[in-house]
Amino acid sequence: MEIVTGGAGFIAQTLIRRLLEEGQDVLALDNLVRGSLDYLKPFEAHPAFAFRNVDCSDKAALSDAVRSIDLGPGPHHIWHLAANSDIGAGNADMTIDLRDTFLTTVASVELAQAIGAARFHFASTSAIYGDHQGRGLAEDDGPLEPISNYGAMKLASEATIRAAVERFLPKADIFRFPNVVGLPATHGAMMDFVLKLKRDPSRLDVLGDGRQQKPYLHVTELVDAMLFISRTAQDRYNVFNIGPKDDGALVSFMAKTVRDIVSPGADIVFGEGDRGWVGDVPRVSFKIDRLTGLGWTPTMSSEQAVVRAAGEIASALGAA
């Protein structure tokens, strides 16, 4: 059984589609606070798909939810995607990332032990590195100094999984995500831009001066890389940066791309400073040499991913 926490969230929709296409049984788990059953509509009639509404940070509830399903003979794989996705909210109230980003990991690791999971896949993030002023970061580089509670609780999760590999877990894959764009539109700067332009077609206000540069990957490529790593990496503990080959696209490029699709006549009004919010890393750059060395290479650049996703999101939100 492929068990997906945060199963009604952004990344999960593409992952579940791929897993079902490959003939796997899938159990999606989500408390529907940030996720939505709408994202699971394409699968609800699929005989190999099941969903349970459960708070994945609640160890006992998670265990009960999984035990309500016939998991079959295995092997069982956990895809732990559940997390807070609102970095600003998590900085204002640290209990949010503690519960939704970290305690979901603790409960998922305990679930892995209880069901004898063969493999644990984890959605980590470039935010665990912190602000390295755009220095290209490889997986073994330090120091690791996350500047948001979100990044801190993702690093805490990695550490917990690493210790679990020492204790009982046969294999774990850590995927360090870049900024990911695509459908369904659930959160993030691109969706914000589309919604702002729907409200006021004459003007797009951007947090920060637009010069923040970040690597973007389209969600279809991200999931492709996750599946590739999960089947190819052979160590017991595998850590991979996943991202584009370039150093990223500027926020100003994203703003112009969305503006040109949604409301070509709008003025773009930039704010001040190089950070959109506390915990925002202005320049992110990380190396994917380990991933390309394993044999997977992205096909889209950051800008291409932004352009494609902007079209998809504008269309989905009825703004194109």
Added chain:
Amino acid sequence: MEIVTGGAGFIAQTLIRRLLEEGQDVLALDNLVRGSLDYLKPFEAHPAFAFRNVDCSDKAALSDAVRSIDLGPGPHHIWHLAANSDIGAGNADMTIDLRDTFLTTVASVELAQAIGAARFHFASTSAIYGDHQGRGLAEDDGPLEPISNYGAMKLASEATIRAAVERFLPKADIFRFPNVVGLPATHGAMMDFVLKLKRDPSRLDVLGDGRQQKPYLHVTELVDAMLFISRTAQDRYNVFNIGPKDDGALVSFMAKTVRDIVSPGADIVFGEGDRGWVGDVPRVSFKIDRLTGLGWTPTMSSEQAVVRAAGEIASALGAA
């Protein structure tokens, strides 16, 4: 006010003595599960000393305990020492380090915010690095791959504190401890050896083959380094390895040292393998160049620290 979590524990006794000698007001907080009021006897009549029995992982209880004291005008400094100290127990039940090593940090950071603490001092550990086969590790080195829940929850704590510096904390010092020896004897291999020889003066069983090599520091030197760093390091976020200048002493050296003091005729019987328990890092070596560069150098070698502490512990336990 100097607020010390884990205030009735091993390191705290020496820290509190030094702080009181320097004329500071001290509030010790401890749930007395692993700590003991015995260790605080030397201070109980001191007018600048106060103690509260409280579970430091319980945010509300911690807040209440601190509010029951007149903290004075400040500045307030938090010395966060509370943690699980039984690594094996923490690996058998991950809720132990989750609560005692990590949630104590979360509650202490929230306390720092609530009282406007000027500085946060944290007892971290070489265990956050994981097993690097004796490669000398500097503070900025990666990867960080703790192999015990204890190490994982210490790394989670560092990450939480780093994010707090971004959010509100004026200054934080992270002290990465080596193995620390000295009085009061609360836990650890040296105390185990003394107690085993008291039970059976003819034989000392040692976990592992005795070839594990670890840096040891005497608790008096550790606390001296902590105070030095707290007054000298000027960055908002300061991370320092604290340890001896050498690569450590062998467990076999510690066993012979204790045997020669407690029961010179005893046979030492080594086990098999290079790990005493799951999560035991067989060879630990880390660099203290940053600390010596700041101006502090240990006076004792690892072996000297072991010899001094063995005499102290054997004497305190009535075994010398």
